[in-house]
Amino acid sequence: MIETRYLTKSYGKLVALKELNLTIDQGDIFGFIGPNGAGKTTTIRILATLLRPTSGQAFVCGLSVNGQAREIRRKIGYVPDEFGTYEDMTVAEYLEFFGSLYGIPTKERKTVIQGVLDLTDLNYKETAQVDSLSRGMRQRLAISRVLLHDPEVLLLDEPASGLDPRARIEIRELLKELRNMGKTILISSHILSELRELCTQVGIIEEGTLLFSGSLGEAISRVRKGDVVRVRLREGSEGAAALLAEHEFVTAAQLDEGGFVEIRLKEQIDDYTFVPEFLVSKGYRILELREEDIDLEDAFMKLTRGQVS
Amino acid sequence: MIGAPVIRRELLSFSRRSRTYAFQTLFLGVLSVGLITWWPAAGQSSGDVADRAREIFEYGGYLQLMLLAMLAPAFTANAITEEKRSNTLDLLLLTGTGPFSIVLGKYASRLGILLFLLFLTLPLNFALLALGGISAVTLLQEVVLLFSMAVLATALGVFLSTFATRPSGALLLCYGALAAVLAAPYALSSAGVIDDRVLTSEGLPLETALSPLWDLHYVFHPSRHVSTASEPTYWWVFPLAAVGASLVLVLVAALLLPRARDLGNRLSLRKVMEVLDFVIGYAFSLKPKYKRALAKVRGQDPDEAVRASFGPALRRPIGRGNPIYWKEVTVNTVARMKHWWRLNVLLFAAMFGSYGLFRRLPPLSPNETNLLSDPQLHKILVAVLGGILVLLITVMAATTVSREREDGTLILLATTPMECGTYVFGKTVGILRNVSFLAVIPFVHVLIFTAVGLLTPWSLVFLALSIPSALVAATLQGILVSLMFRTTLKAIVAGIALIVFQFFLPAVCCLPQCNLPATCYYVIEGPGGFGGTATAAILLAIGFGLCVQVVYSFVLYSLIRGGFDQYVGRAG
Numbered sequence: 046m047i048e049t050r051y052l053t054k055s056y057g058k059l060v061a062l063k064e065l066n067l068t069i070d071q072g073d074i075f076g077f078i079g080p081n082g083a084g085k086t087t088t089i090r091i092l093a094t095l096l097r098p099t100s101g102q103a104f105v106c107g108l109s110v111n112g113q114a115r116e117i118r119r120k121i122g123y124v125p126d127e128f129g130t131y132e133d134m135t136v137a138e139y140l141e142f143f144g145s146l147y148g149i150p151t152k153e154r155k156t157v158i159q160g161v162l163d164l165t166d167l168n169y170k171e172t173a174q175v176d177s178l179s180r181g182m183r184q185r186l187a188i189s190r191v192l193l194h195d196p197e198v199l200l201l202d203e204p205a206s207g208l209d210p211r212a213r214i215e216i217r218e219l220l221k222e223l224r225n226m227g228k229t230i231l232i233s234s235h236i237l238s239e240l241r242e243l244c245t246q247v248g249i250i251e252e253g254t255l256l257f258s259g260s261l262g263e264a265i266s267r268v269r270k271g272d273v274v275r276v277r278l279r280e281g282s283e284g285a286a287a288l289l290a291e292h293e294f295v296t297a298a299q300l301d302e303g304g305f306v307e308i309r310l311k312e313q314i315d316d317y318t319f320v321p322e323f324l325v326s327k328g329y330r331i332l333e334l335r336e337e338d339i340d341l342e343d344a345f346m347k348l349t350r351g352q353v354s
Numbered sequence: 355m356i357g358a359p360v361i362r363r364e365l366l367s368f369s370r371r372s373r374t375y376a377f378q379t380l381f382l383g384v385l386s387v388g389l390i391t392w393w394p395a396a397g398q399s400s401g402d403v404a405d406r407a408r409e410i411f412e413y414g415g416y417l418q419l420m421l422l423a424m425l426a427p428a429f430t431a432n433a434i435t436e437e438k439r440s441n442t443l444d445l446l447l448l449t450g451t452g453p454f455s456i457v458l459g460k461y462a463s464r465l466g467i468l469l470f471l472l473f474l475t476l477p478l479n480f481a482l483l484a485l486g487g488i489s490a491v492t493l494l495q496e497v498v499l500l501f502s503m504a505v506l507a508t509a510l511g512v513f514l515s516t517f518a519t520r521p522s523g524a525l526l527l528c529y530g531a532l533a534a535v536l537a538a539p540y541a542l543s544s545a546g547v548i549d550d551r552v553l554t555s556e557g558l559p560l561e562t563a564l565s566p567l568w569d570l571h572y573v574f575h576p577s578r579h580v581s582t583a584s585e586p587t588y589w590w591v592f593p594l595a596a597v598g599a600s601l602v603l604v605l606v607a608a609l610l611l612p613r614a615r616d617l618g619n620r621l622s623l624r625k626v627m628e629v630l631d632f633v634i635g636y637a638f639s640l641k642p643k644y645k646r647a648l649a650k651v652r653g654q655d656p657d658e659a660v661r662a663s664f665g666p667a668l669r670r671p672i673g674r675g676n677p678i679y680w681k682e683v684t685v686n687t688v689a690r691m692k693h694w695w696r697l698n699v700l701l702f703a704a705m706f707g708s709y710g711l712f713r714r715l716p717p718l719s720p721n722e723t724n725l726l727s728d729p730q731l732h733k734i735l736v737a738v739l740g741g742i743l744v745l746l747i748t749v750m751a752a753t754t755v756s757r758e759r760e761d762g763t764l765i766l767l768a769t770t771p772m773e774c775g776t777y778v779f780g781k782t783v784g785i786l787r788n789v790s791f792l793a794v795i796p797f798v799h800v801l802i803f804t805a806v807g808l809l810t811p812w813s814l815v816f817l818a819l820s821i822p823s824a825l826v827a828a829t830l831q832g833i834l835v836s837l838m839f840r841t842t843l844k845a846i847v848a849g850i851a852l853i854v855f856q857f858f859l860p861a862v863c864c865l866p867q868c869n870l871p872a873t874c875y876y877v878i879e880g881p882g883g884f885g886g887t888a889t890a891a892i893l894l895a896i897g898f899g900l901c902v903q904v905v906y907s908f909v910l911y912s913l914i915r916g917g918f919d920q921y922v923g924r925a926g
Contacts, residue, residue: 129762
């Protein structure tokens with residue numbers, strides 16, 4: 046649905062995007078992660094036909110941004126990171142205005158507007174002035190706007206930025222609903238915990254270079270250089286750590302601050318069942334055993350620090 | 355030193371802006387070109403050379419005054435508004451930098467830039483001094499006057515910037531206030547507050563104390579203002595008053611700065627217009643009790659009838675029309691007024707009221723009985739109305755796109771499948787529709803005086819051929835400027851500069867149609883004003899001008915179309 050090939054964008058000497066190769070399939074929710082200035086907004090703006098790439102290709106719904114921008118605009122919905130308001134416009138007028146710009150026939154427009162207002166739960170604000178809405182409501186209105194013409198692809202640039210927790214949860218629920226509707230969504234965000242719940246795919250970008258693209262599980266396994274297992278013993282933790290450190294499947298073993306024995310397995314070792322077997326055979330009594338959890342934040346931190354690139 | 359950190363920061367940011375150097379180059383360039391063009395030819399007698407030097411000095415003085423009035427608001431209108439918009443004003447106030455330091459810093463830095471501009475012109479003035487014809491005292495008086503004008507205009511800009519929510523609002527208010535200062539004596543003289551006796555009698559001449567323009571004239575030609583050479587001259591009153599007024603303005607701005615945002619919101623144009631709407635609605639419509647009674651007779655709900663009359667205006671559906679046009683005529687402060695068309699009634703009432711005033715004033719031509727029956731007045735009035743219309747429409751068009759860009763709504767439009775034609779057509783027709791209630795005034799005025807036999811019917815025909823096409827071209831020109839400039843402030847200044855340049859254009863390339871005030875002036879004539887041949891000649895000229903205007907509009911549209919996607923910030 047979205048594809049970029051060696052996509053490059055330069056502003057004078059500054060290279061904002063370096064040969065970005067990205068593929069997003071239909072129905073995917075693609076979380077685009079990266080530090081500030083990494084090139085997320087530039088990528089989204091190129092896909093939204095607001096910027097022309099310096100070199101390379103970008104395709105949306107099989108259409109090239111170089112030469113088929115007009116056709117692409119009918120198939121995408123773009124929510125920028127800053128919400129633009131028309132003073133003196135009510136919510137209904139705002140949607141009617143954009144509905145007419147997207148060429149929705151007059152007869153259908155009212156039904157369509159009611160539909161998107163139902164979806165975004167903004168019906169009760171239909172007659173409210175846009176500039177009187179809270180930030181969360183404005184963001185829901187922005188999503189309503191881009192849903193008017195039923196686009197196949199949604200490009201959302203930091204949609205949860207600056208929202209309070211409640212508004213963030215509302216936006217997340219709305220996006221889940223859109224996912225169920227089969228929309229392809231490219232979403233950039235700094236709030237990684239939300240992307241983890243929402244996204245089927247993630248892309249991690251730094252300094253204009255795509256460091257990783259794939260599923261969340263792949264991202265985690267990419268940063269995990271050997272599992273870490275923690276064991277709490279009734280007694281003799283120090284001796285057990287010394288014994289384990291000598292084991293052929295173990296890279297290192299040591300006591301952590303919580304009194305657990307932290308066992309770092311060698312890279313090719315996936316199965317850690319040998320740990321309890323080994324300890325029991327040596328006469329230790331195990332109280333607790335757990336695998337260290339690596340989440341998206343860890344993956345992001347490790348990948349963007351250049352540990353995997 | 356008070357305000358030193360703010361002054362340092364401001365001067366640093368000014369020195370990094372290309373606009374600063376562009377203005378300096380423009381200011382000196384215009385003056386230098388004027389000086390070179392008018393410089394006396396070799397071989398003239400010393401008397402002729404001195405006369406020419408005096409002429410150049412005089413016109414140079416007026417030109418500098420006008421350029422100052424143009425540039426000072428452009429430099430100062432964003433002084434505080436930008437801090438408010440970027441939320442840095444609160445940060446400045448929280449640092450312990452007092453409001454007086456902030457305002458003074460902003461004021462002093464901007465004034466410094468303007469005074470530097472004036473300082474740069476001194477060598478040109480000294481060159482004229484060497485030619486003779488002007489005295490060193492006159493030169494000193496002119497410099498003091500111009501400096502005081504810079505002091506006042508800068509203070510006015512900073513003051514208005516403290517209350518306005520947008521730089522464009524402060525800019526337009528500042529231009530309005532400066533225009534009033536420059537034209538005050540004529541306006542007061544027209545209203546009968548000051549008269550000719552004041553100009554020649556002993557005592558403080560009021561008009562020179564009020565306006566730098568008159569004061570400059572007073573400096574150049576004291577004999578026209580005082581009856582004898584021994585009478586004291588009061589040229590120093592305006593500079594003194596200007597400095598005093600500037601201090602007051604800066605002080606008041608500093609005192610109110612901590613509440614600037616709140617005051618700006620309270621004094622918004624929208625709220626003023628809402629109040630005006632309510633007042634004219636109340637004044638022109640039936641009183642609620644009669645409305646209730648009427649509704650009862652009609653079998654309607656009386657409360658609903660009253661609510662419908664005083665409640666907010668019902669929105670217009672877009673339907674199949676142009677959405678950009680719909681937005682232009684619906685989503686603006688005037689269009690939101692339920693009783694907006696009644697503004698026309700007020701305007702016409704003011705127009706008829708002014709006739710009573712003109713009737714009492716002496717005519718401009720010696721063979722007329724009063725000013726109202728003098729065709730010269732109608733020529734000037736219609737020319738002024740034409741000038742106001744063109745300026746207004748240019749400013750409206752110049753702000754239309756840049757404001758959307760500043761508000762972040764242009765980017766939303768850019769991602770829709772909107773075409774250039776839809777956008778430009780909607781904007782142009784919308785802006786024309788918004789000023790239509792003003793554009794009918796010159797027509798109605800000429801129609802009335804044609805009907806009473808004071809003006810020839812040809813005036814109406816020529817006007818009908820000239821005004822619409824000139825307004826279309828001015829709108830397209832304004833839209834192009836607005837598309838090209840990133841901020842509203844720059845777009846307004848560029849639009850006004852373009853219009854002012856065009857007002858001088860006919861002398862260069864004989865395109866009267868590009869200059870609506872001049873066209874309006876020349877096509878208004880009394881009965882028998884145009885003879886048979888003259889009518890044909892003027893008709894031909896107007897026809898030619900109309901063709902030029904149509905071609906000009908096409909050129910403008912082509913320029914807009916060619917770079918449209920780039921202007922609105924999207925890939926083509």
